Every structure is written in C-alpha cells, then in structure tokens.
C-alpha cells in the first residue's frame with residue numbers, strides 16, 4: 001500500500017522550523033472534518049477488524065462509567081462523517097430512532113439512541129470500527145484526565161492495556177524533557193477547558209520501518225527487529241515518516257474528552273518528491289537531541305537516514321533515481 | 324455571542340418568583356450538555372448584557388432546554404426582562420459550560436440545594452437515576468409554595484428531604500454528611516453561609532476536598548476591557564490596542580510579524596517579553612508564580628493594567 005500523488009500532496013508534514021522540540025502545539029480546528037476518510041479507508045478498516053478478531057484484549061476497552069461518553073462519541077462521529085462525506089454516510093434521526101448508513105462498508109443499522117441493546121456492539125466499539133482513527137476517551141474528574149476507554153490498533157509504540165485508567169501525567173510518564181519543560185501541566189490545564197463545539201488539534205511524529213500501522217508494544221516481537229534491516233540502499237523505501245493528526249473534542253453529555261489519532265505514513269522516497277520537506281526533515285533529524293532519538297526508537301537507523309537524506313539534498317536527481 | 328438561537332415555547336410559574344422557560348432551537352439543533360452545566364443568555368436591553376443560568380432539563384432530552392429564573396430585586400435587569408417576556412420570544416444563548424460536573428465514579432451523591440440553587444441539581448437527577456447510583460437530595464426553601472420543582476421531586480420519594488424555614492425546619496450539615504459510604508460526593512448549591520457550614524462539616528468528617536463540589540459560575544465575558552498602548556522597544560513604534568481587539572490582532576493590523584498557534588491563551592506560542600508596564604494576565608498557560616514575574620505576556624489574550632506596555636519587539 002503506497003500513497004497516491006494526492007495523498008502525498010495532502011500529507012500533514014509536521015515541521016515548521018529546522019529544530020524540533022516539544023511544546024504545547026495546539027491549534028483550533030475550523031470548518032474541517034474531525035475524522036478523515038481517505039484512500040486507505042478500506043485497507044485500514046480491514047486491518048483493524050483483523051487485529052480485533054485476533055485478540056481484542058489490550059486493543060479495546062471501556063470502563064463501565066464511560067457509558068454516556070460512548071454515546072457522545074458515537075453521536076459526534078456519525079454527525080461529523082455525515083456532514084463531511086454525505087456521499088458515503090447518512091444519519092437519519094426520527095426522535096430517538098436513528099438510522100445509520102455507511103455506504104463504504106455496505107452497512108445499515110437502525111437503533112434507539114441511548115439504548116445499547118439495539119446495536120450489534122456497544123456504541124463506542126460499533127462506531128470506532130468504522131473510522132481509521134485510534135480513539136481514546138478521557139474522563140474528567142478530580143482536576144485530572146483519566147484514560148478510561150479506547151480503541152488502539154495503530155499505536156506508535158505504546159500499550160493501551162498498560163495505560164488503562166491512568167492520569168494525564170502518568171500515561172505521559174516515559175516522554176523525556178516535556179515534563180521538565182512544563183508542557184504536560186500546561187497541556188492538561190488547556191485540555192480541561194476545551195469547550196463544546198470548539199475542537200483543537202495537534203501533530204505528533206515519529207518514524208516507522210516498513211509501512212506498518214500496528215506498532216504496539218504487544219506485537220513488538222513482530223516489528224522491533226525491522227529496525228536492524230535499514231541500509232542506504234533500502235532506506236528510501238523502508239523508512240517512513242509517521243505523523244499523527246490528533247484532535248481534542250469535548251464530549252457534551254458526559255463532560256469527557258475525545259482524543260482521536262489519525263496516523264499517516266509516508267515513505268522517504270515519497271517524501272523527497274517535495275524538496276522543501278527533504279531539506280527540513282534532514283535538518284530536523286540532524287538537530288534532534290539524543291534523548292529524543294532514543295525515545296522515538298530511531299537509534300538504530302537515525303544515522304543511515306541522515307546520510308541518505310544528505311545525498312538527496314546535495315543531488316536532488318537521486319530522488320528520482322530512488323523513486 | 325449568538326451561538327444558539329432559541330424560541331420560548333412554554334413558560335411555567337414554579338413559585339411566585341421563579342419561572343421555568345422551555346426553549347427550542349430556531350436554527351438547527353441544540354448543543355448537548357452535561358449535568359450541572361450553565362449557559363449565557365443574552366439580555367437585549369439598551370445596555371446589552373449576558374446572564375448565566377443553569378440548565379434544569381434532562382441532558383438526554385435533545386429537543387428542548389429548560390431554564391428556571393428567579394426574579395431578583397438587585398439584578399441589573401436581566402431577570403426582570405425574562406420575567407416579562409411571552410412565549411414566542413426569541414433568545415440568543417451561548418454554548419453550555421460546566422464548572423459543576425458530576426464525578427462519574429461516585430458511589431453515592433449527596434445534593435444540597437437552597438432556593439433557586441436547585442436548578443443544576445435537577446439536571447443531575449436525570450443522570451444519577453439513569454445510572455442507578457444512590458443519592459439523597461436535601462432542599463431548603465421558605466415554604467412549599469416558594470419551593471420550585473416541589474411536585475416534580477415527589478417521584479423520588481424519601482430520597483428527597485425538604486426543609487421549610489417557615490416551619491422552622493433547618494438543614495443540619497453534620498447530620499446529613501455523617502455515616503455516608505466511602506466514595507460519597509457532595510454537591511452544594513446553597514447560599515454562602517450554609518455553604519461554609521457544609522464544607523466545614525465535610526472537612527471535619529474527613530471528606531477529601533475533591534469530593535465536595537460547589538457551583539461557581541464561569542465568568543461571562545463582559546467585554547469591559549480597557550484600551551492601552553503597546554510600545555515596541557526596538558522600533559519605538561506605538562501601537563494602540565482598542566478595547567475590542569487583542570494585542571496580537573493590533574500587532575497584525577500594524578503589519579508586524581507575530582507568532583501564534585492557539586490564539587486562546589493556552590499554548591505559549593505568542594509569548595513576548597515585557598520590559599515595562601503592568602500586565603493583566605488572562606491566560607491559562609502561566610503558573611501564578613510566572614504571572615507574578617510580570618516579564619512576559621501572551622499577546623493573543625492578555626492585556627495591560629497600566630496605560631502602556633513596552634514590549635521586546
């Protein structure tokens with residue numbers, strides 16, 4: 001699965017300067033879908049289904065006190081999809097009788113809003129199986145945000161099982177520097193005040209070897225050693241920049257917070273078709289502090305990528321040769 | 324603020340001084356809300372103002388909002404205005420906000436209301452009973468006729484206790500709060516003196532602070548900002564910041580390249596050093612200690628207390 005020219009053009013390239021450091025990089029979302037339905041929809045929905053069928057534990061959970069939050073999530077997602085992709089999704093509401101039509105998956109269900117027994121899965125699982133985003137639902141209480149429900153089939157090296165029930169600063173525990181910089185305290189204070197109807201967004205990035213969305217800690221044995229296989233020859237094809245478009249959405253009835261994560265992968269040879277991106281990424285990787293290189297799991301191939309990119313920067317025609 | 328436009332479809336006199344207004348949307352759908360939420364209502368008087376009221380309908384009800392409004396003698400005219408409107412009137416509302424949210428993990432809820440303070444607790448009852456969590460409601464009022472929702476509350480039987488001052492019934496915080504199960508959360512929407520009594524009793528009985536909640540209305544924007552002048556230290560350019568513009572907007576209007584990300588005082592991207600002048604910090608980004616240093620400002624939200632602010636640009 002590769003990206004079409006259109007997908008490459010739309011890729012959410014994350015770097016605004018040549019040096020990357022953690023900050024409270026949050027921006028408002030305006031007149032834009034919260035959930036992105038792109039050319040990888042079918043592939044990713046099937047992949048998600050396969051992962052959930054193989055072993056749902058560690059990939060999906062919702063604590064019992066998250067029932068209202070589940071319906072909130074379902075309501076927001078259905079409305080968002082129907083508003084922004086009317087050719088594929090339709091929501092018909094007659095009082096509490098709702099009919100959901102997903103033409104992409106050839107699926108139609110009529111159910112009673114707030115009555116769980118009328119859906120084939122509980123509401124959060126039902127709807128999150130139909131989007132490409134991983135989604136975390138956070139409960140807001142005691143001046144904190146708790147990771148109390150989630151679906152996570154495409155994580156960048158973390159474990160839903162391990163983080164279940166944790167507080168905001170606890171599940172960010174392993175991140176270097178950001179605690180000392182005060183990023184998490186400030187980010188949390190901000191998130192707790194996110195208002196109904198005023199969602200926010202931020203980008204996060206790392207790198208992945210091979211076009212693989214499921215880099216969970218649970219499946220580490222399947223992908224960890226791929227990082228040993230990067231060479232100057234296969235770098236452009238194997239190494240991917242991995243960008244997460246994250247959203248922060250207030251859940252109106254439960255007063256919780258929804259955190260959808262859409263993961264986009266672009267191979268280096270796709271990326272270098274844009275010379276500005278090539279130069280930027282080269283600089284960012286050169287300037288990246290060692291503890292971030294380590295945390296992001298780049299240590300084994302960071303150097304190879306820099307060398308490869310330097311060749312492309314110096315001799316752009318190599319890019320064409322590679323792609 | 325005209326985020327929601329509603330029409331009044333029903334007005335009910337709950338007591339001689341409290342009216343309930345049922346509102347439906349004119350321009351689409353009503354925003355959903357969580358129990359304990361309030362919202363701003365625009366009062367279209369000569370001097371436009373916004374009053375905050377708690378929602379007292381069910382959060383699961385998607386077609387209408389209910390608000391209950393007390394006619395208050397020393398108001399700025401907002402409640403008088405609402406008490407004389409008729410059905411069919413259109414009103415402008417803000418979006419719901421919640422500073423009095425239910426803790427979703429409570430084993431039991433104790434709700435304590437005084438007079439009009441009952442309103443946010445009504446919306447909570449719909450949620451608490453749907454989730455079948457034990458609760459008690461203790462409700463102090465002058466008399467049954469001065470007691471809003473008196474009939475409505477009968478359905479909950481002996482889980483609701485009334486205290487009518489006319490009959491000499493007094494609410495005793497200690498008696499109510501003692502011998503409750505671990506994990507009980509207390510919600511107070513009562514006059515200040517009773518609130519202090521309740522908090523004192525809760526603390527003496529060992530309730531954790533985070534288990535005692537009180538209603539605090541979020542400040543509704545008054546737009547009462549003062550204009551000031553920003554002086555750019557490097558170019559000595561003077562930029563006037565009018566009351567209805569942020570410093571960031573004024574800088575941009577003057578063609579000065581200024582950083583920003585969230586434009587809401589939350590991310591720090593627009594920070595600028597302050598060389599001289601007193602800052603009125605309005606952000607949620609700096610800690611109190613950082614605010615006290617008075618040496619940097621978030622231009623997207625904060626302003627000057629002094630007439631002029633010299634900044635490092």
Ligand code: HEM
Nearest residue numbers: 022023024025136158171172174175178183187205206259
């Ligand atoms: C509320 C929703 C959020 C959730 C559920 C969440 C969750 C996570 C998780 C699970 C990780 C991986 C930690 C690990 O290594 O085990 C992470 C990393 C991180 N998070 Fe968040 N986060 C949220 C919001 C934010 C916000 C608002 C910021 C803003 C500044 C932020 C900044 C970061 C950073 C900088 C990292 C390190 C990423 C990297 O270098 O690859 N997070 N987050």
Ligand code: FES
Nearest residue numbers: 584586590591623
């Ligand atoms: S732009 Fe984010 S704090 Fe000002």
